[in-house]
Amino acid sequence: MISKGGNAVAEHIIELVDISKTYDSTTEVLKTINLYIRKNEFLTLLGPSGCGKTTTLRIIGGFEQPTTGKVLFEGKDITSLPPYKRRVNTVFQKYALFSHLNVEENIAFGLKIKKVDKDTIKEKVRSALKLVNLEGYEKRSVDSLSGGQQQRIAIARALVNEPDVLLLDEPLGALDLKLRQDMQVELKRMQKQLGITFIYVTHDQEEALTMSDTIVVMKDGIIQQIGTPEDIYNEPKNAFVADFIGESNILSGIMKQDFLVEFCNHKFDCVDKGFEINEPVDVVIRPEDIEIFSNDSGKLEGIVESITFKGVHYEMIIKTDSFSFMAHNTNMYPQNSKVTIDVAPENIHIMKKAVN
Amino acid sequence: MVRNAINRLYLFIIFLFLYAPIIVLIIFSFNDSKSRSHWNGFTLKWYIELFQDPIIKKALFYTITIAILSSLIATVVGTIAAIGIHNMNDWKKTVILNINYLPILNPDIVTGVSLMILFIFARIRLGFLTMLLSHIVFNIPYVILSVLPKLRQLNKHLYEAALDLGATPVYAFFKVMLPELMPGIITGALLAFTLSVDDFVISFFNTSSGVTNLSITIFSMARIGINPKINALSTLMFLTVLILLFIVNIRTSKDIKEEKL
Amino acid sequence: MKRRFLAYPYFIWMIIFIVVPLILVLFYSLTISTENGFVFTLDNFKTFLQPIYLKVLWRSLSLAGISTLICLILGYPTALILASRQMSKKSFLMFLFVLPMWMNFLLRTYAWLTLLEKNGFINTILSFFGIEPIQLLYNDGAVILGMVYNFLPFMVLPIYSVLKKINHSVIEAAEDLGANQYIVFRKVIFPLSLPGVFSGISMVFMPAVTTFVISRLLGGGQYMLIGNLIERQFTSVYDWHFGSAVSIIMMIIILISMGVMSKYDNQQEGGGLW
Known part of the structure; x- marks a missing residue:
């Protein structure tokens, strides 16, 4: 959010400062993005496809380098830090589960790298599965799961690492309407229960309105409006936002x-x-x-x-x-x-x- | 019903056509006479002679050595190249893939002859090395074509997901990318191995008389005339293929069943 | 992702072992060696225009064409039956069908040698019925037989895989619209299977045109197809220049027939062989 009051910097977990991104030196995907994300908020990047929302998320995750600008994490510059050194985890579009590993091994993947001892891993996997309502699925192969279940595993795999920030890239895009609505409620519940920051990318305005504390509406690589769902719905700043939100x-x-x-x-x-x-x-x-x-x-x-x-x-x-x-x-x-x-x-x- | 019976009869005749020569070959490998028409009683002497034949033993050794080496090297090089090609942009990718197709589309005889000219031109003596190199040349394209579709199927975020969970690029490659690509890599390796074992034409032009594989040996024996030792060899090779294919089939059908669970 | 550099070593490999050899063949085909070294000329191609060589070319093309046609006639019904829904144990039958293909190509050809020779299996059976032994080997028929035997699966497999993919509801739709079995085949199944037919044709025709093993073993030492012509230039006549020229001509034939076939076979279905 563009600063509303003079909130202390410490409250901002992530700040994007003058971020821009240009591909092949011609295609400008992001044009000077300035944004801060507060601790424990559910922030949604909303916009039509090609608006730069996913690129913004990937820059926060460390999968893309911004052409200009800085990414700050708790005030420290992490712009050139590789993804595996960031305290941020991602739930990918279409889940990106490892099909050669079973559910338990998928969830334990990050913990094993951190050399967590075996019993702790078992316990953490169990509680992660409990969090996503899939208790007892440890030994199942990921290919045998339905889309909704795979989605939950992907969330559990990210959350088990106890990230400070969870990035979600259109995580519900592949699910059907009913399942999507159920998952929206559950995601919100998890976010409240765990008390961590969610940065959520979607093109679905209804989804954004239901779940978010803050919505960032983007178009053509430019932030159009930042505000609470009510602000955005009731006081759209321009015709694009008005049209896009409902x-x-x-x-x-x-x-x-x-x-x-x-x-x-x-x-x-x-x-x-x-x-x-x-x-x-x-x-x-x-x-x-x-x-x-x-x-x-x-x-x-x-x-x-x-x-x-x-x-x-x-x-x-x-x-x-x-x-x-x-x-x-x-x-x-x-x-x-x-x-x-x-x-x-x-x-x-x-x-x-x-x-x- | 009548149509069904006709269909079955037709299929039976086709199968008879496919199998009759092989069956006759196998039966006469146990015939106690050089004759291919009269049965003189059961014997295993052709098998014993086969195993005592130094030329065949040597050819078998070269065939298997070259098949293992060439398929291993082609699998490693091909997999690495496939990953590189997969990440290339359009026109470079098209150029490389088109050149890669040449050994597959070109007649074997042209590939064989052109490599022979290259080796002689570069003053490399024809023999084991040239035969191995030529096998690697025609094996790599098949490995690449087996691995590329797997790469395309792969969720493009898989590698990123591993990094995201804390894996270094090297760890992510060996623990995620490689296992996910494994089915394609194994298909490629098996294909390369079989093609190498089976190859005649390219080997024929790229070796000298000292180093021959089974195909070349069979060719030179058959050119002279019938030899019951070849029958014995055929029987053994047929059995090997049969057993190998059964194992592969059972394994894959088990996989399919497991996937359905 | 910046891993495209992984392809560069193989790119260099391809230049050395694929591109350069072909350039060398082209170079040899366009030169002759004289006392003063290589001289550029088109003589090698002119030599090929002599009637004896044109006859070899014609024989290669016609035998390959006939073999392809026979494979199509025998193979299409086979694929159709194998792919039909009434067929039980389909995967086992396909396994049986592919099995001989995994046996060494030379052994498969050799097998016919023992069947067809003068006092071979077939002549023995014939003489049992009082028929005089006949010369079955060393003629066009034997070569065609060898080609059909070796390459029939290349025709059946692509057709089979295309037929199997046809959605059965398409056939039911045609029946629903009043088509009888014959019309369903002629207007629906056959047109849909054409991509398989075309890739089958090219997969049989190409190895048949270029073979020199089948012709050498079943056609005898004097039998000449274009493949034998090339082989001889490199292994006994040692005229690399002419051999290269014939190789170039063979490549052109293959390229043309591939171009013609791919025009019809746009789906790039390939064979489904592997």
Whole structure:
């Protein structure tokens, strides 16, 4: 997080200072990343593929060297330290389990290198398996396990080394939805139980919102926004973040004065200020924040163009003169019916025009 | 039903075609006469003569020595090269793989002749060394082609995972990479060994009369005419292959069963 | 990963033992030796254009072609039966089928020598029925037989592995759409098996064109295929220049036939031999 207050440096377990990464001297993957990670927090790097989130993680893990900048671990420069000397462990995409070793040998791999004595290893493997709810799986071959079980073994293999920081590179990407949701809960439980720092990479915004203490939204090698899930969801800094975190209606508007914005040829009250008068802005409205009326209590008139049942709510496209809004509502408004819509001031998010 | 019977009959005839010569060969290796047509009673004398024949004994020695040495060297060199090739970028990889394919695609006779020209050109006397070198030359490509797919299948983060857990690069190579690649390496080594044992054409051009392998010996004996000692040799080689293949098959089917558990 | 340097020693090895030898062959093919050393010339290739050598080339190509065709005719049904679902103990049958291939190539060829010779096994059986012994050895037929015997598995295996991979639901889909067994074969199974057929054809044709062992043992000492022609230049005539030229021609033939085949066989399925 970019420093919010003047927190003591000691609280920051990892700091990335002016990190950039360029491949083949042409492809710029990361452009001057500055980030600090606090002890015991669950931090998620979130963004579409190619945004640089995995590269950032690999730089922290020591698998890639940054082109410029420094990685600090508890204040010490570890930029050129090889992975096997870092107090950081990784859960890899698709697990990277050693198929020539059984479950126990996989988990004990790091402990054996540290020359931990045999009885301690046995005990630690057992408790690691217990942590991931796979007690008694010691002698199984890793190929005989399901994807979800392999995932747990990969987590146990990393955690058994008692790292200060656990890096997770889209660890749930290969699992199906139900399993993924279960694992999200479990990962959060483990993180709380062990009290260690998790740095988590994902492109799934829902996953990020569920688990994280802090979310770092990235795009094209640049950090777009850092904040708590609530901050990011409710106060997206720009149209990209708004769009990436959940579905949104993004439309162009003009800031008439503080607390007043115009879009769709109507003026709306809002809670934002500090823009220049008549400054063009992006206006973001979440689908669930659009209020729908069958009478003319709303400001904008529209026609329900399509309607889809989504389980909890209906998703409707409401076409007005100048914009088609996506709206979520638990009530259904029949197709082609005339409605009016409105948005409460606190649900109108104003952001500076994205510079393309 | 009728179709099934016809299918079985057809298959039987094909198998008869494949096996009849070998069976006749084996039967007449026990025939107490040089004749290939009349049965004169059971004997083991051809086997005894076979084991007393100094030329065959020497050829057997050279065949096995060269097969072991060439497959070992080719396996080590080929595995290392495969790892290097796997990590190369596109065009260099394409160039190396294409050159690597040449000994496989080129007719054996061209490979044999071209190596012979090289050795004579470089004034290396044809003999054990040249035969060994030529076997290594045609064995390495097969090892590389057996190891490369295994490398491609390998989770690319496996090596990093080992480093992440505290392994040094050397430890990670020997304790993780090598065991994971082992099936491909063993396939390559076995392939190299069999190809070396079986080779005739390339050996034929790259050795002198003093150093011959079994194939060359069989060729020169067969060129002169029928020799019951060859029958005995065939029987023994057939049995060896049969036993080896049975062992390999039982082992792999056991592996498959274990994987299914 | 910076381990690509591991390939460099082998790269040098390849230059020395693969590239340089071939360049030497090319060099020899384009020169003749005179008292003043080597002189560049195309004479070696011109020599090959003489009718006796063209006849050798033609015989090599036609015998290899005939053998390939016979292998295809015998091998396709074999692969089809082996791959069919009704066949039980499939892996054992495949094992039996591949087994002879693991025996030394020369011994397999030698086996036919004992069967076909004048007072060999077949003639003895014939004489039992009162038929005069016939000359079975040392003719085109014997050479073709040797080729078919040795290379038949190279045809069956690639076809078998392609056939086995055909998803059975494709066949059921065709039947569902009203195709009878014959149409299913002609319109579905056969087209799908073509990659295997093409790699089978090249895997039989190439060793058949280049062999000199089968022709030497079953065709006799005077029998000439292009392989024997090369062998003789290096082991008894000692005309390396002409031998190299013939080798280059053989390589070109192989390259052309490979190019033609790979045009049809884009899947790069290979043989599934190993």
